[in-house]
Each structure stands twice: as structure tokens, then as C-alpha cells.
Amino acid sequence: MSQKPNAIILGGLNTCSRALAGLLVPVEGESLVSSLRIVDKYSVVPPTTYLGSEFPQVLAKDNVEYKQANLTVSSIVSSAFDPPAGQEPYSLVFDLTGDVAYDRPEKVQINHTCNVARLIGEEAARRNVKAYVRLQQPWYESPDKGLHDEQEDVKPYGVIGTWWHESLRILGAIEGLNLVILRIGLVYGPYIDFGLMTNVLTVAAVYGYMKKPMKSLWNPGHNSMNTVHSDDVAGGLWAAAQWMSRVGRAEALSLAGEEIYWRNDKSKVTEVTGMPLPDKKIIAPLFNLTDNNGTTLDKAGKTMTAFFGTIFEYHNFVTSAMIRFRLEDVVEDINEAHVSGWAEMLTKSNPPVTKTPLSAYMSTFSLSKHTIAFSNKKIQRIIGYQLKRPTMADDVLSEVVDKWKTEGSWPTIQS
Ligand SMILES: *[C@@H]1O[C@H](CO)[C@@H](O)[C@H](O)[C@H]1NC(C)=O
Ligand SMILES: *[C@@H]1O[C@H](CO)[C@@H](O)[C@H](O)[C@H]1NC(C)=O
Secondary structure (H helix, E strand, O other): OOOOOEEEEEOOOOOOHHHHHHHHOOOOOOOOOOEEEEEEOOOEOOEOOOOOOOHHHHHOOOOEEEEEOOOOOHHHHHHHOOOOOOOOOOOEEEEOOOOOOOOOOHHHHHHHHHHHHHHHHHHHHHOOOOEEEEEEOOOEEOOOOOOEOOOOOOEEOHHHHHHHHHHHHHHHOOOOOOEEEEEEOEEEOOOOOOOHHHHHHHHHHHHHHHOOOEEEOOOOOOOEEOEEEHHHHHHHHHHHHHHHHHHHHHHHHHHHEEEOOOOOOHHHOOOOOOOOOOOOOOEEEEEEEOOOOOOEHHHHHHHHHHHOOOOEEEOOHHHHHHHHHOHHHHHHHHHHHHHHHHHHHHHHOOOOOOOOOOOOOOOHHHHOOOOEOEOOHHHHHHHOOOOOOOOOOHHHHHHHHHHHHHHOOOOOOOO
């Protein structure tokens, strides 16, 4: 009889689920779990989202199962938790759901992020799972100075941030749920086609190819943009699940419980099922997970441009203020050079790149100012988590780019 738990990962195939699956059931080496089920809305055969070349090998393992399912439907969520005949129930739940498109209307965010989290959370509580780990993306605006710990009331970023944050309050209000929240920095890593850092990396490559400086709209300032490697997102999720299984809900709350502050509009309470009232105090174990790189806009820009043989500069004050003021109008102009540069790189590549999930297009969201500054001390202190990839250095970036080159998603240019 195996002592290992059965785990289920919900959502996040387009963000961090593949990295987590690769940790729980490595392509080579021993599995950390007895069996793994992954549930998301995408098809994997044939794929309707980018999977990267490693994940299909994880899916091919005997103890891994993929289910394509619509998690906005309560009965489907419930059956997603039913183990196959003869198997023990799932005891660890990794909730990586939530809509990551920055420009979704509020109603869609409510349906895709809050409601899905609530349905999964309620089902997991009914089934008494040992650990329910929610992955929280960094859609917050940290104050500009210093690092911020889990006690601080950090402001959610826009519509996406407001509803992702609300989903934490909704989950925190579910009785008996063994919830742990892992709030990460900006993720990057092998086969991570999602997110701001990947976008910046791709654009930096284009400026390197064009042998031109990459210019920022924002002055150096503090502009923290804390990062985290996907290996650590996976490692942190696993460590948090093990910790919760070991200590249980009451102890976890006393060791790591934090208030999840009200950050919404009072009028919404009646519109959204399960949304706790503004004055209801929600406490949940919450951990930040960022690396030790101290990434800022300046540092990421300089590291990535240097990696591709160019430099990172700033527009002068007047130009950048003008562009920022008219961002919606000028976004296409800003993109013209690097989108066509990337297209040229893909054709000139030997062999040519005919299919890639990566784009050099920078949305108004990518071009806007983001300040993400989360201290990572608590997860180290309480869970004892040790970072596997503490710095975003050249060797780590090199590994990311080389893996894309090997699978044919990134151009190989002979100079
Ligand atoms: C999922 O179910 C909802 C509710 O029935 C429906 O509106 C939506 O279109 C479904 N999504 C997909 C991708 O089938
Ligand atoms: C949200 O979900 C409700 C109930 O499933 C559905 O009636 C509504 O059309 C959905 N709205 C959006 C914008 O997806």
C-alpha cells in the first residue's frame, strides 16, 4: 500500500499547472503523489492551448489522468472530485483556476474566477480534503517603497485584481476548508508562455536582434516587479500542501492566518453568490512567494537586454509622459517595431519557426506601471521553504530560451 497522497490540480494549464504536474510526477524519477488528476477547460489531445514539449510526457505517465471539464458548472466540479473506481479519494487540491486575461469585463471575472473558486472550494470542503492550496497571481499594486508582508492591506490591481482578491475572501469564508493561499510574484520559467516577464523577455530579444536599445516608459524609481521561477511556484505549492496536511486548519490559522481585507464595492455583495459581507472578517493562511532577485523594472530590463546583447534605456521625461497619457492611442505604434521584428526573426530562423505561443506584442496592461514588492520571509520561516531558483540570472534565462529553441518555439538566428 502506498502512503502517498492522491492529488488533483484544477485549472492553470495556461499558467503554472504544467510546472506543478512536472514536480508531482516527474518525467524521470519517483512521483511525489500516488496519482494525479488534472482538470481544465482545454483539450490536450489535440491541444487547444500551448502545452510545451515536456508536459505531454507527464500526461503519458500511468498515474496521471487529464479531464477536460467546464468548472463553471457545479455538477461537473463535483464529479471532477470522484476518484476512479478502487482509488482512495483525492486529499490534496491545487486550485490554479481563475481568468488571467487582463481585459475581461467584471461579469466574466466574477463567473470565471470567483464562482469557479467557490464551487471548487465548497466541493473540497464537503469532501474534507487535507489541503486546498490556492494560487494567487500578483495582481496588486504594492506601495512603491520597501517589501510588503502578508499582514499589509495591499490594493488589488484593477478589475482583474479586485475579483481575484475577492475569490480569496470567498474561499476564506468556506467552513472547514483547509485553505492555504500562495501569493506569487511575476512567474517566468521553462514553457511558461504566460505573463509579463515572458513578454518582456521576448521583446528584449527583438531589440537585441535589431541591435537597438529597449526603452521604458517608466522612470527607474523603485518600480519593484518581484519575480518567481516556475520551479518555485511548483515547489511552494507542494510545500504548502504538505504543511497544511501536517498541521491542520486550526494550527495553520494560528501560525499563518492573515486578514483578507475587504477591497470591493459594497453594492456587489448581492450580485455575487458566496461573497462575504464587507464587515465579515476573513482570516486565511497566506504566504507570499517571490525570489531573492529583488527584481525591479530596471533590473529585469537590464538583465534581459544584456542577455540578448543590447541595452535598456528610458525615454526622456516629456516623451514618456506624453506616451503614457495617450497609451490607448499609441499602443499600436509602440508595438509596430517589435512585432514586425519578431516576425522577421521567426522567418529568418534556421529552421524557421512556424508556430510559437510567444508574442512580442505588448498590451496596455504590459505597458502600464506595475509595482509588486512582496517579502518572501514568512514562507521560509513558517513552512521552511527553500528557493530552488533564487535569482533570475543569465543561466536561468538561458535554460528557458534554450528549451523553447529545442522545441522550435523560439528563433535560432545565425549571426
Ligand atoms: C460552461 O458552462 C457554462 C454554463 O452552462 C456555459 O455558459 C459555458 O458556455 C460553458 N463553457 C464552455 C467552454 O463550454
Ligand atoms: C455568468 O454565469 C451566469 C450563470 O451561470 C450566466 O447566466 C451568465 O450568462 C454568465 N455571464 C457571463 C458574462 O459569462
